[in-house]
Amino acid sequence: MAEVRNKQVVLRDYVSGFPKESDMNIVEGTTILKLPQGSNDVLLKNLYLSCDPYMRMLMTKVEGLDVFGTYTPGSPLTGYGVSKVLESGHPDYKKGDLVWGSTKWEEFSLVSPTQILFKIEHTDVPLSYYTGILGMPGMTAYAGFFEVGSPKKGENVFVSAASGAVGQLVGQFAKLTDCYVVGSAGSKEKVDLLKNKLGFDEAFNYKEESDLNATLKRYFPEGIDIYFENVGGKTLDAVLPNMRVFGRIPVCGMVSQYNLTQPEGVTNLANLIFKRIRMQGFIVGEFYHLYPKFLEFVLPHIRERKVVYVEDIAEGLENGPAALVGLYSGRNVGKQVVVVARD
């Protein structure tokens, strides 16, 4: 029975404040590439790992932030990834299948198919897309914009963290719906991407705007119908007075708040009443039954290049911690992926 090296990214200890590379260790363990007798699990070779903002919440024990559970110090991180099935004890999967879903930050993983695990049927698109546009972030953008946001043709849409894994898709979905869409991001490079590659009508660098309320008034003189919320805090507070009557705020994330011991206070909530706004939190997990419908919608657009996707690829599991940590300072440009192996 072959014992092989199994490099892992392990959490050292619970994190407070911004996570650092040194909060994680690269550990070189070994593993036996064989399913335990009678196991219903699948043995995976991990190819691509996904860096997602929600992972910060699993690194903490702070009450209220640990609602999705926590990582175990000394154990590898868990997350979304694209993997190849090496051996399967479950009838739905067989050796050689490509899958995306829950896995661990290591080279080889034993996972239970009771977790999220989708077989990859379409391989004429980059495999890494299944950590992004064709995976959890894609479904998040689709469900959040169409199901929670209830967009109508011609509406005004604002997206924060607009060049990120989810935001860049929300903007493109909004354009496919004939909406006017403006995105905010944290660098000139990202703003250029939004305007020149991702088809946003307008985009701005929030770090260069001293009065975000005035900025939004400038881009939305008639107000915002849908604010796709990825960041929370000050941005949300500036958006609220700029919302239109019957506006909607799908709340996908509040990444600006995850590293703060004391979150920023939002003071303009009375606008929810004045403008009759629906603000609704959602989690992609509730919407995976729509995945086949989503693929049917998005695959043709990808093939016809009507929807594009920007990825930021880090090579090698050992560069995973830096890639993950970079999310919280906005170092990534587009969807942050870590390549463990290419096949």
Place this chain on the structure above:
Amino acid sequence: MAEVRNKQVVLRDYVSGFPKESDMNIVEGTTILKLPQGSNDVLLKNLYLSCDPYMRMLMTKVEGLDVFGTYTPGSPLTGYGVSKVLESGHPDYKKGDLVWGSTKWEEFSLVSPTQILFKIEHTDVPLSYYTGILGMPGMTAYAGFFEVGSPKKGENVFVSAASGAVGQLVGQFAKLTDCYVVGSAGSKEKVDLLKNKLGFDEAFNYKEESDLNATLKRYFPEGIDIYFENVGGKTLDAVLPNMRVFGRIPVCGMVSQYNLTQPEGVTNLANLIFKRIRMQGFIVGEFYHLYPKFLEFVLPHIRERKVVYVEDIAEGLENGPAALVGLYSGRNVGKQVVVVARD
């Protein structure tokens, strides 16, 4: 043509901070009790006037709070009331009709029926009820709880400002829906009312709770399904971490914030995501088409005393300013009404 006295409550000037009695003047003018030639308006004798929290927003010019328009300094306040038609230039109303809806804070008013004006068809209940349970606050409680809150039998409901014009009804509607309902209010007298007269399962005086989060955990060990939001600020912040998955927050008002130059910051909004909460502002104006359905629902309950209503009656228009101002310090116990004339 009879010229009669027409006492008025007039706004002196725009208000900042908590309104005071001295922000209003009692003015003794005169009026001619005759419709102008060719007018489509109705001439009303005002009987009962309604004191409602939203009126504070009309007293200000502060950007963002003045979204419903503003009062005109030197002119009488406008608001909801119960009135008798003295003369009508409009085919839908005739002399002697009793109506409720938009009127002014004075003895006699000329109003346009293009504003909210309902004919009163049922007079076997106290006429003053049409400023409360059978008027705007009743419709607000009904629409906010049933239409926006989407309650299900057995759910856990929390109501702030629970003994107020709207809150006391939300609690009773929740009990009719077989929910568990807890109310918060600002005095022992109000807490007693909630528990002993209004049928709330539990009630507490928020002024005596030093840790509102812990208080809510005590009353809702399994969390809150519906929070009927009347106050905003600190209360909302304590509620958010205590919400259950798929909870709903109909946002009816944020009265704790209307007198503040800088509203309190709400820091726990990330719970909207974790708990997949829908928080939705509403204004009763969108729901008046349901008024006949509401009457059908609520009148039998009133007649059978299955729904009761607590009013706080101020006698005389000259006591109107004190009654109105009292809303913002919680001086009123139940729906605050001002009697101008009894018939």
